[in-house]
Amino acid sequence: MGKMTLGTVRSLSVKCLSELSWHDNARMRLDVREAGGLLTTDQFDVKWTPGNAAGVSTLLSMVDAEGRARILLMDVGWDVAYMDDVFRREGVDRLLADGKIDFVYITHEHVDHFWGMPAVTKHRPDVKVVIPTGFSARSKELLKSSGHKGEVVEMAPGPHLLFPGCASVTFDQPIFLKTHGEQVLYVNVEGKGIVTLTGCCHPGVLGLLEYAKENFDGFSAFHGVYGGLHISPFEEWGPPQEEVLDKLQAFNVRKFACNHCTGEIAARKMRERGMPVAGGTARHGSKSVLYPGNGDTIDF
Numbered sequence: 640m641g642k643m644t645l646g647t648v649r650s651l652s653v654k655c656l657s658e659l660s661w662h663d664n665a666r667m668r669l670d671v672r673e674a675g676g677l678l679t680t681d682q683f684d685v686k687w688t689p690g691n692a693a694g695v696s697t698l699l700s701m702v703d704a705e706g707r708a709r710i711l712l713m714d715v716g717w718d719v720a721y722m723d724d725v726f727r728r729e730g731v732d733r734l735l736a737d738g739k740i741d742f743v744y745i746t747h748e749h750v751d752h753f754w755g756m757p758a759v760t761k762h763r764p765d766v767k768v769v770i771p772t773g774f775s776a777r778s779k780e781l782l783k784s785s786g787h788k789g790e791v792v793e794m795a796p797g798p799h800l801l802f803p804g805c806a807s808v809t810f811d812q813p814i815f816l817k818t819h820g821e822q823v824l825y826v827n828v829e830g831k832g833i834v835t836l837t838g839c840c841h842p843g844v845l846g847l848l849e850y851a852k853e854n855f856d857g858f859s860a861f862h863g864v865y866g867g868l869h870i871s872p873f874e875e876w877g878p879p880q881e882e883v884l885d886k887l888q889a890f891n892v893r894k895f896a897c898n899h900c901t902g903e904i905a906a907r908k909m910r911e912r913g914m915p916v917a918g919g920t921a922r923h924g925s926k927s928v929l930y931p932g933n934g935d936t937i938d939f
């Protein structure tokens with residue numbers, strides 16, 4: 640298969656609506672352990688502690704090569720009341736109601752990225768939803784029961800050009816909590832280079848970057864990396880994590896805007912190495928200024 644020609648967009652601005660999956664890490668781990676553990680339990684069978692859920696969601700604003708605005712909602716969070724507040728605070732409720740959001744892009748079916756769908760459909764039931772291949776029957780049922788009435792596009796494994804300058808790649812692999820598949824966005828910003836945008840990055844950030852080098856025609860540079868990188872989600876640290884950073888550093892990414900499951904310790908270690916990690920304001924529940932958090936905007 641030949642390489643894909645990505646094209647370019649004129650600009651990309653990323654607003655972190657919320658990167659906080661849940662309020663209490665220990666509580667979340669206990670919920671999963673009590674249900675049987677990360678590897679064997681279906682996320683639908685966990686008795687999640689009420690009041691602990693929050694959610695991950697990001698607003699992407701681009702101007703394409705023709706000068707047209709392209710607005711995507713990447714992931715929709717978890718707790719519906721929490722996401723109602725987030726969408727109201729950031730004006731996403733109005734964008735949805737006014738039909739300004741081109742489509743909802745669900746990176747993967749994990750509870751903290753997807754179960755907040757009713758907070759979207761109440762404003763726009765017919766919004767187009769783009770999911771990766773591998774969604775379970777229960778996840779598809781959840782989408783229906785959220786009141787969604789619009790088109791659902793299921794992306795096959797591999798690369799897809801969404802519009803010039805913006806591609807989606809589906810990584811077809813099992814993920815813990817009995818889920819499957821994650822898709823990632825690659826946006827090529829004119830005169831700057833490629834920006835990757837991820838939910839959790841369960842397939843691994845190194846593979847993701849390597850993929851771009853091997854599969855996109857005219858690859859020039861990694862301008863940015865946004866989203867969860869899943870390096871130390873529960874603040875674990877040791878030689879395997881150091882090795883990831885060794886390899887990650889060699890890609891010479893110009894701007895890291897990593898949050899959510901990247902881990903605070905990972906952000907700190909990256910800064911210590913001199914890697915360009917954007918900071919944040921630690922507002923609205925985000926816990927550290929070491930990474931872009933809830934309500935923060937990053938222009939790439």
Ligand SMILES: [Fe+2]
Nearest residue numbers: 838839867900
């Ligand atoms: Fe996540």
Ligand SMILES: [Fe+2]
Nearest residue numbers: 747749839841
């Ligand atoms: Fe995840």
